Amino acid sequence: MLDLRKLPLEAQLTALLDGEVSPEQRHELEQHLATDENARRLHEKLRHGADFGRRRLDDVLKEPVPLALVRSIKSTQPPKTPIAQRAMRPQVKLAPSGPQALAAALILFVVGCGIGYFAGTTPDADEIATTTATAPANTSNWLGDVTAYQRLLIRQPRHLVEVPASQAEEISSWLTTVIGVPFRVPDLSAESWTFQGARIILGDNRPVGQLVYSNSDGDIISICFRKDAQPPETDDFKETIKDEIGLVTWHNAGTSYVLAGPSAEATLGQLAMKIATAI
Numbered sequence: 402m403l404d405l406r407k408l409p410l411e412a413q414l415t416a417l418l419d420g421e422v423s424p425e426q427r428h429e430l431e432q433h434l435a436t437d438e439n440a441r442r443l444h445e446k447l448r449h450g451a452d453f454g455r456r457r458l459d460d461v462l463k464e465p466v467p468l469a470l471v472r473s474i475k476s477t478q479p480p481k482t483p484i485a486q487r488a489m490r491p492q493v494k495l496a497p498s499g500p501q502a503l504a505a506a507l508i509l510f511v512v513g514c515g516i517g518y519f520a521g522t523t524p525d526a527d528e529i530a531t532t533t534a535t536a537p538a539n540t541s542n543w544l545g546d547v548t549a550y551q552r553l554l555i556r557q558p559r560h561l562v563e564v565p566a567s568q569a570e571e572i573s574s575w576l577t578t579v580i581g582v583p584f585r586v587p588d589l590s591a592e593s594w595t596f597q598g599a600r601i602i603l604g605d606n607r608p609v610g611q612l613v614y615s616n617s618d619g620d621i622i623s624i625c626f627r628k629d630a631q632p633p634e635t636d637d638f639k640e641t642i643k644d645e646i647g648l649v650t651w652h653n654a655g656t657s658y659v660l661a662g663p664s665a666e667a668t669l670g671q672l673a674m675k676i677a678t679a680i
């Protein structure tokens with residue numbers, strides 16, 4: 402066991418916080434904390450810094466995986482040469498001794514606690530971090546509603562639409578009247594998507610038209626559109642991801658559009674561009 406008494410007080414206290422001390426060392430440090438107010442104050446700051454660092458790490462781990470990374474993983478081709486047939490390089494194993502491993506762990510923990518401590522003791526640091534974590538995304542409320550309806554479609558594939566594709570004339574007159582937007586149903590059969598029909602949903606308490614398609618793999622996409630309450634800053638295509646749902650948004654002639662589908666679908670952006678010219 403490493404002799405903690407040879408280390409600075411900060412290192413001893415971080416070892417105590419990390420549970421890297423023997424029962425005798427723990428007893429000795431706790432006695433020291435009971436009699437030394439400065440040591441207690443330092444211990445509290447280190448504990449606060451460690452807790453702050455863990456909370457920030459948890460927040461980072463909760464963030465969704467970037468859409469580009471999901472698609473990159475899906476499109477990666479397996480190696481042509483079996484791994485077992487490749488020449489294996491001799492591996493060098495580094496096996497540090499017990500005291501060396503403990504010393505390295507203590508150094509890393511001290512550095513981590515120091516970063517957390519300085520971040521946590523900066524004025525209003527917690528308030529700034531909370532504001533950043535809870536700041537709304539740069540999307541309107543109706544995108545959240547579209548995402549929720551898309552998840553509902555995925556979970557009830559036997560009840561996708563209100564009006565089936567066989568009633569094309571009724572779909573056209575119905576949606577045009579309710580939504581107030583003229584449109585054409587895009588033919589996506591060349592991309593292996595079959596039109597199933599349409600329904601009306603609510604997006605930010607306003608009616609939204611939804612055209613639903615499926616493919617032979619059981620995947621579902623939907624084209625959602627509504628009249629703009631306020632023109633956006635740009636008409637450009639924008640891709641976002643909300644867990645397993647990918648969204649491509651654009652704007653044209655007073656109408657906002659969203660293509661919703663599986664986030665792992667690599668051609669979602671190209672499909673949205675074709676829809677924009679056909680709808």
